[in-house]
Amino acid sequence: MSASFSERLLGALNAFFEGVVRFLPGLLAALLILVIGTVVGWLVKVVVRRTLAVARFDHFCDSSGISQVLNKADIRATPSKLMGSLFFWLVFLSFLMAGLSALEVEVIKRLISEFFLYLPRILAAFAILLVGFLLGNFVSRAALLASVNANMPSPRLIAGVVKFLIAILAFAMALEQLEIAKSIVIAAFIISFGAVMLGLAIAFGLGGRDVAKTVLERQLKDLDQPRDRDGFSHI
């Protein structure tokens, strides 16, 4: 009985130490990969920041309105520093995943492969949101300027609606890319987009009938003018 107990104890200890011995190299390898990942991530961060500084990325963000959005969100870091940090974490996460896979744990390995399969979708969604944001800013500013210069009523409202529609479109595309509740997102987009357009049509057609009439009359009158709208030649 006692022999059996000691055998079992030794067997368990052996199994434990064998497990530890089997696991240790993997753990050490994982730690080493993490250290390398930290160093590589840091190097990438420095390179990205310096490259963006040379490319005047912060200036571009100032002019495109990205900096203002960051300020509103109380993010004080400059856009180039932010991008550097983003790249650091991307590299670090990749190395972390590689380190975890070195542990040879089946569940973790499966999660890691799913993460790497999903990563391109995250990046694509991020790119879509960024492009949507830049496009929305650009087009809404163009609409604002055109409305002011044409002496149209409520230029800010017009610009806001344009920006909102582009933001909705970009957001829906990003969610579709991430495959989050795909059918619900598409349905919600169609419903909300349709509702906005219908609302505008009703508002302009019924509520703003007189405004529409005035605007159209003014446009038609301008077409009939033989001279410049102001009665003299500006040029």
Add this chain to the structure above:
Amino acid sequence: MDEPLLPPSLAQELSEIGPVDILVGIPSFNNARTIGHVVRAVQAGFAKYFPDQRTLLLNSDGGSTDATQEVVRTTSLADFGTVLAAHPIHGVHRIVTPYHGVPGKGSALRTVFAAAKAVTASACAVVDADLRSITPEWLDLLISPVLRQGFDFVAPLYRRHKYDGTITNSIVYPLTRALYGKRVRQPIGGDFGFSGTLASNFLEHNAWHSDVARFGIDIWMTTTAITSGSRVCQSFLGAKIHDVKDPGVDLSAMLTQVVSSVFTLMENHEPLWRSVRDSEAVPLFGFEHTVGLEPIRVDVGRMLGVFRSGARDLSAIWERILAPETFASVQGLTRAGDDRFRFPADLWVQVIYDFAVAHHKPAMNRDHLLRSLTPLYLGRTASFINETADADAEQVEDVIEGTCQEFESLKAYLVERWNGLQGGES
């Protein structure tokens, strides 16, 4: 690959004509109503002032859908005796041709320059197709200074309604004068004389895909002539009465194209304008006289409506372009009523200089930047109309002269801000 400067059919026609002494170009687009008068004036001018010269009239058309081309082909002066002239010895060659490139006056004139080079013209002139007040004398006044006095470039000097040409009066003339030191009163007048050599010089520049190809061509020609050291003069042509420039183009687009060209030229010629301190008059030909001009209606209320809308809705954009004190002063203007509204000249000059600096290193898309100038321009124009409501032509000219002097005296402000920008870049 660039398209050839001259369409093959035009090159063929020009080679058949051979060398000419004088070439007059008429750029056109849907000008059937007025171009017949312009063609007759040019024919009469050739017959009366250059009867023994070989002459060519070239209509460079932008694909008119009305009868413009037909009118040019068929119009002729029935009786030269009515203008006290005999038939020209060599006759008047006449060509109607489409132009290549970006649609606009600049591309049309590029074809004229290329034709002038092909026929080795000694003197050239270009006149707008929408003119109602052109007379045969205009040909003499635009061509003779080149042909007989050795000048390279002849700018027009008109008698215009006091409110006509406000982009010229409030921006282009004072700014060009302050920058390059030559008092060319109508730098974007549209009707110019120039030598064949200068026409070839124009062709060597690579600016034909920018706003120069459109409304920017006039200021580009004038600035290029001044900065290349050409001999520049002015000719007094009398009244300028013409149809609306291009009914399809709105004020904002027109202003953007012209100002964009002026600011781009500023960048190209920075070393030159930095060294210029004062301005000097250029020689003037022609007999100055006053002319009666039709009264015109003005809508100051609409202009101020756009200005106030700009101050309210574009403040975030203006704040990024204007210096803080300039921005605050502009915002302060909105409180005045329509009749009492004034946009001081010194503040206006600072606005233009701030826009020039912002255009140099844009903090936003350049087209957006320049389009945000429209409400400010209309505010300044409304102020000018209020200020000169009871003024005669001479008094109006004094007001414009005052604006020019502000531009010159505040040039140090421009240089300082321009330098500040360069310091910030390093």
